[in-house]
Amino acid sequence: MKPLPLAFRQIHLDFHTSEQIPGVGRRFSAERFVRTLQEARVNSVTCFSKCHHGMIYHDTRFDARHPYLEVNLLKEQVEACHAAGIRVPIYISVGLDEHMARQHPEWVEVTAEGKLRGAPLQAAWRKLCLNSPYVEYVSEQTQEVLSMFETDGLFFDIIHQGQCCCRWCIAGMREEGLNPEVEADRQAFARGVLARLKLRFAEEIRAVNQECLIFWNSGHVEPGIRPVLHTYSHLELESLPSGGWGYDHFPLTVRYARNLGLDHLGMTGKFQKTWAGFGEFKNQPALEYECFTSLAEGSKVSVGDQLHPDGELTAATYQLIGSVYRQVEAREPWCADALAVTELAIFNPEALGVQDGRVDTSAGGAYRMLLEAHYQFDLVDAEMDWSRYRVLVLPDKIRLDAALAGKLREYLAAGGKVIASHESGLAPDRDEFVLEELGVRLLGEARYSPDFVAAGSELAEGVLPSEHVMYDRGLEVEAVGGARALAEVWHPYFNRTWEHFCSHRHTPAEKRSDFPAVVGTENTVYFAHPLFASHMRSGVRTYKLLFLNALRRFLPDPLVETDAPTTAHVTLMRQEQEGRTVAHLLHYIPEQRYREIQTIEDVIPLYNVALTVRLQAEPRRAYLAPEGTELPVTWSGGQARVTVPEVRGHAMVVFE
Ligand SMILES: [Zn+2]
Secondary structure: OOOOOOOOEEEEEEOOOOOOOOOEOOOOOHHHHHHHHHHOOOOEEEEEEEOOOOOEOOOOOOOOEOOOEOOOHHHHHHHHHHHOOOEOOEEEEOOEOHHHHHHOHHHEOEOOOOOEOOOHHHOOOOEEOOOOOHHHHHHHHHHHHHHHOOOOEEEEEOOOOOOOOOHHHHHHHHHOOOOOOOHHHHHHHHHHHHHHHHHHHHHHHHHHOOOOEEEEOOOOOOHHHHHHHHHOOOEEEEOOHHHOOOOOHHHHHHHHHOOOOOOEEEEEEOOOOOOOOOOOOOOHHHHHHHHHHHHHOOOEEEEEEEOOOOOOOOHHHHHHHHHHHHHHHHHHHHOOOOEEOOOEEEEOHHHHOOOOOOOOHHHHHHHHHHHHOOOOEEEEOOOOOOOOOOEEEEOOOOOOOHHHHHHHHHHHHOOOEEEEEOOOOEOOOOOOEOOHHHOEEEEEEOOOOOEEEEEOHHHOOOOOOOOEEEOOOOEEEEEOOOOEEEEEEEEEOOOOOOOOOOOOOOOOEEEEEEEEEEEEOOOEEEEOOOHHHHHHHHOOHHHHHHHHHHHHHHOOOOOEEEOOOOOOEEEEEEEOOOOEEEEEEEOOOOEEEEOOEEEOOOOOOEEEEEEEEEOOOOOOOEEEEOOOEEEOOEEEOOEEEEEEEEEOOEEEEEEO
8 A cells, every 4th residue: 555645844853861861741731742833834743652762652561661751652642643633653763772782781783893882881872783682672562552553654763783793693694604704794694684674574564554654764765775665665864964964965865765766755953963952953044955955856854853851842943943844835835746857867876885975975076066057867776767867977986797787788779878987887896898888998097196187179168278187096098999088188297206296286297198088989978087076075166067068068958057156956846747847946055164064044045047947848837936926938949938036045936
């Protein structure tokens, strides 16, 4: 059975409350709880059964009921919210449970060095092994929740498993023929532990409740969940920009997650920094940006908060959230059932397990270049359908096995274009290009680094006529099979070593080399340097221009053209049933003003923004939503042109 669409305006209400805090829930009033949520226009609130401390916040047959809980809290929350039409998915902490870790230290994960994960003297959570008998307890506790409450959904948190070497994991690895001494084997076993947990729990849950939402949270959504995707009812993209995820994480991740066929939401927090920031209130423009970005990417919205131990919602928090959720509510009619309209895609390094973080540096570099130039794009893996993309970007480290090379060949044969850089296009197990269509042969590592690039005429637009330093070492290649050099490598006098160096930094360019920096064919462009990661690290505008100039060869007629600055984000969403395309313009500017945080304090409006959108058919009208202000629209050559008089943070231009 297909679950209901997700609620648009959600709260994730953390409640990890020390067992030493008295008077838990003493100020809780079901009536005030609901009224506060309603006034803030919240229509779903995720409430707690069991927290990281292992405490349970309702009557239970287990010995983990919070010792100072003064009300049957979850029951009252569920009943009161349901009476008011507010959904209550139920939270169960899985990977962290201090109560159980204390009673059963043998259930705590053990590292390969024999240490327990998490230390009692460091005020740090201990991580339970999800292959230990602890899982039986979580299973039984989940069943109690399902039997006790009208359950809209289950949110299982901390779905992580380290390379555990506890006795159950060692035994399990031996049973599966894995070698506990080999890191890759320990990782493979840990992945299997998580998959088995999800499959087992989903089956147990579905045996008694076919409809409730199920989500497994690990703080990130990536291709590794594919084999057990059917155990998820939807996806929640936890991403607190100020809490370690950064402002690039959600927009990049959702461009992958939204193509997995499930409803999805973006989850930020109301905190200045991260979870459990009591007495913290994010600046309203930042909260607006984070919530409207979800809408602009086709997601629903969830804001994280933490309930005070006394059970009373903080009025100021809901004043803040309400000020944004009222605006979200007004925008929803133009956001429901909207699908992204895209023209190109970045291949996700996570699909090959070669990412260097939650925001991979190379994918992040490609993302920033495309975002700032207002292209419409997704992040894809090998299993997705590429036929709707005109160009596929393989950033820096997409090595190709036979299947992936075959799929790329088919994609190119069907008229697709490919832009690759650095190691992308090489075989996984040897340094040899396996996609001959790229027109390059590998000679070896670049002999100099840093070296320099001089753009040929086709890539030169906007680039100062000079040699430009490339900070990161590239590959030495030659163009073959009729491919051409689009840019050339210049060599310095020498590499900077103890034997010879020049001045403070890298050695200057001496002469043009015989090697291409960029190679082009009719359907492909190859960059010999790790252009995308270099750009993400150093922000050299020339790198971006080289890429965008190459892209223009293949996409001379992008979906969106605008004179908005690089700080503006533009996304196109299609509501097929309403027969309309909605262009979202976002203009909020996160700044690194302070040591520990990126912040947004002001909304800086843009005026008279020219916006041209390529559409299938001439629109009857264009207007600003939700205001309804008509915009004069001109139509020619398949493009609708409007001028947006003002973008104050977020504007939606509707072509109907
Ligand atoms: Zn274990």
